[in-house]
Amino acid sequence: MYPKEIEKYLLKVQKPGRYVGGELNSVVKDRGSVDISYAFCFPDTYEIGMSHLGMKILYSLVNARDDARCERVFAPDTDMEEIMRREKIPLWALESGEPVKDFDLIGFTLQYELCYTNVLNMLDLAGLPVRSADRESLTPLVIAGGTCVCNAEPMADFFDITLPGDGEEVTNELIDLLKEYKAKGATKREFLIAAAQIPGVYVPSLYEVEYNEDCTVKSVTPTCGAPGKVIKRNVADLDTMFAPESFVVPYLESVFDRTTVEIFRGCIRGCRFCQAGFLSRPLREKSPAEVERQCRAICESSGYDEISLCSLSTSDYRGLPELLSSMLPWADENKINVALPSLRIDNFPKELMDKLNTVRRSGLTFAPEAGTQRLRDVINKNIYEKDILSTVAQAFAGGWTAVKLYFMIGLPTETKEDIEGIANLAQAVVDEFYHCENKPKGKSVSVNISLASLVPKPFTPFQWEAQDKPDVLIEKQDYLLSCIKTRKVQLSRHVPWTSFLEGVFARGDRRLGKVIETAWRKGCHFDSWEEHLDREKWTASFEECGIDPFFYTARERDLEEIMPWDHMDYGVTKKFLQKEYLKAHKGETTPSCREKCSNCGAARLNGGVCNEFRKDMV
Template identity: 55%
Template sequence: MNRTLEHILPRVQKPARYTGGEYNAVAKDRRSVDVRYALCFPDTYEIGMSNLGMRILYGVMNEMEGVWCERVFAPWLDMEEEMRREGILLYGLESGDAISDFDLIGFSLGYEMAYTNVLNMLDLAGLPLRSEERCDLAPIVVAGGTCAYNPEPLAPFVDLFVLGEGEEVSQDIIHLYRKARDEYWTKEEFLAAAAQIPGVYVPSLYEVTYGPDGTLASVTPLEEAPAVVTKRIVQDFSHSYFPVKTIVPSTEIVHDRVMLELFRGCIRGCRFCQAGYAYRPVRARDPEILIQQGIEACKDSGYQEMTMSSLSTSDYRPLEQLCDGLLEWCEPNKVSLSLPSLRADNFSLGLMERVQHVRKSGLTFAPEAGTQRLRDAINKNLTEEEILRSCRTAFSGGWSSVKLYFMLGLPTETDEDVLGIADLAEKVYQAWKETTPNPKRGVTITVSTAWFVPKPHTAFQWEPQISMEEYQRRVKLLRDHMRGRSIRYNWHDSQTSFLEAVFARGDRKVAEVIETAWRSGAKFDAWSEGFDFDRWLEAFSACGVNPAFYANRVRDKDERFPWDVTSVGVSRQFLWRERERAYAASTTPDCRTQCSGCGANHFCPGGKCDA
């Protein structure tokens, strides 16, 4: 660590965020590497170090011969102030070297409200924000993650986007970069070649035009770039890389535990869920491999907690076999095993009692909607009786806390659906009264609502987000009808959800707004300490961009979307058909029951997913 850094760390919160040197962090001899990669997460250390994808890519790249991948997180407001005062450039945690001297800088984009942090980190690194102003071959700025499925709001700032799972495509990019550097290619030559790698989108190779009404008119690929870039997936997921020897943070993080990734994808097909479509098809890891990985990871790290990671844990077919195999080691070693992402229609008390011997945590279910009609419209495939039966089972087993997650503003939602949330919460409370063996303990039923954000590559990508005023009216309607001291109600902030909708469906004109807001001081917009809604409204006004055009407008069936240049493998025709079924409140069976013909099964070996 340099002396200037040692001088400023005593003046900032949580200095361990910025020191590196953690157990299992990878240190390499600079003389033994010829490619250096800065793996950047545009949020705090505590958030980024809890991201399993970051850990996987870190391990994959550091196993490559001659490659040194280092971690970079957004410095908190106090640390940034000190860095700018002392002239310290953004640096890699492992070496302390400025990332402006690295070969590639890659950003993980998991949340739209982190976009200003991407710009801020580039600026802290001493680099021009825009791709066209960074003329040399190095550093190349890469971005991937769920938000990359609509790359356009960040298109002017990023050299290339990675669509889909990054384990293999990241290696392809590094190999091509090596070739470009050794053969003295220009940056333009490298990007033209990178566009030929499956799963890579190079925004500078596409010309965008707009119609008189402001909608997208055309996206024309140049220099033989593909008209549509399709995501990459890992075919043999069971044997793909898993970070058994994972970094153990020197300070507390959000998810301070071993995370086992059971499978990728989801069989369900909820019509609002971008991840459910984007990660298709389902690919599961063998339970014997998971047992070995979980035990080895706990032994190496010393963690006393292990959790399952997936979009729907209880849909993992050999879940009981996996839990039994892990518990055989976990119980005598006092390691707790937790099962998040459970569905109320396949909740097993026996399984939960076995895995929560060490610590009995609260239960969480996500009905998403308060009435059966609306649950059918969003294809939740969950009945009220299934929800109540699972709650009764849990209460009779001694649980006294349950969390219920819902969304407000879903397509076709009425006031009756909103009030149905309060009605369902009351029925859960009555189920507790009828079944609890110890009523004196009391019960806590927490109802949380988020504001529906229509996302690209979903059945609701044509839908508007309801207005902010209407959302607040529905929150008040629900709050006024939420009765009982045992029922608590939390709701999500409306201003950030509105901006999330704008960025999720924005085009390159929104990039001007993001830069303008950043130059006015916007950063850490996912945090109350950094967020300023008025600043954003001023930026939209200064750029002549109407945010309601992106957030609150119904799209025509054939309107061209900014994200049409990317593909998750699910056909637009299928998504439109699902939208029509939503308005008819008609459900589509899950993939395990019946193939719905979404189009993603061309990724599967033999044309059949692992559902």
């Protein structure tokens, strides 16, 4: 539903369906029937947010409670925002159309750093002060979860609470506590002090940060009994974990218009640039039977004809052969397409490719990440050119003609040869096509290089690295372009300015809060959309706040430096990351968890048990 005042403007904006709710399987509960109302906010537009699995899980989880309701909120696009501001209509939630500011909990999911200004903008559109300290009453409480809260420091001034790690269990515990404190008329401060005692709850305002003269962090001191280390939450058993069996089915086409079912969390690979891989350790697998049950239930309740099996590295799922042989006949019969994103190029067996061929054929995407073996060893990608070429040869023989390859530039120790290596590898893939005897007749090959730039992230072995400045990255992109000699290879690249801002906030500290607020007040939002990102406003904001953004990106950090996020504990130890950093610079690789346990430290979150070696040890 929407507020009555907006009705006459609905047909004046693009895609009004974004703002009205009423989709299939959306849950509408009466405010009077529940104790706690939770507004789940996605700091981007409807189409992007509706693809997000975390929101679907938490939405169903909260609505499964009789004493609580969860509604969805998205960032209005600029045309709608203009009307809302002009007509003074505060941001509303889609199910009831009620103002967001009347909810008890306002929860944001932070998936990428460039959405930070959108968070401020949404709070402001809701009619709330953006700073935590200026919101004095117990409710609404503004909380956040998602990948970026592993270093919530740049947003510490704005959030009352952040929730590092898996949200399934802690969300319920937090709602229980809030219900109790709301009933007894407690103050916000009393509640926050109590909430900080729940494992996996971080209350930024209870920590005092001191800085050294060189602007690095000197100390982070907990107050009011808050824990010295906030340990991320870890759901131990994915089979018994809450998983939704019905999704809100949008009318509008969302970015990923399909159902998604998780098959495991964590990753056995130790790619040194990959934050998700380290943050989500230890590995926890869902059983194939449970995955299949969930797939069937969701397809039945939603009517979707595509399922995506989701994880960080799908082909590492041990239950994959079992799952596919039991699920594909059913999928085929019901004309359901099964998508396997995140496949590794070195374990993509022919049988798997044949099976996938029976349903609709999508493009093949692989991620060598670096152009030479030396650099792939530095980043611990652990795949070899011969694997890449034999897999694409197999794919060409199977009728595929288009391959997409993901690469990164700006990697530590990178040289000109490594960049040439990207062009050479793409050329080798093209050559492989022409050498292939069973290639599709009369067709040409197309190899698409998708080029990203490294953003060193917290909780990775590269967290100490300097990030290339935008002009250096542009030079490297141009150089790569000059190395490509055939039109069968296309290069898609992006403006490194977004990576630069992402890098500032990824490894930022609390001093950045005022920069984010300044930039937002100047009108910055939707920074992840290239057409919206306003470089001059950001530059001016850094200058006004007296902060050098390159302090956060271009500076190589000392291994012993206190990081702004050191009081967060994601399982993997700093010592392990330091060891990996040193090995990277020596070009030494680390085997996957399946080959050998490297003692990353994450198993202690699971009671000392890691799925990976539990099975080997028996």
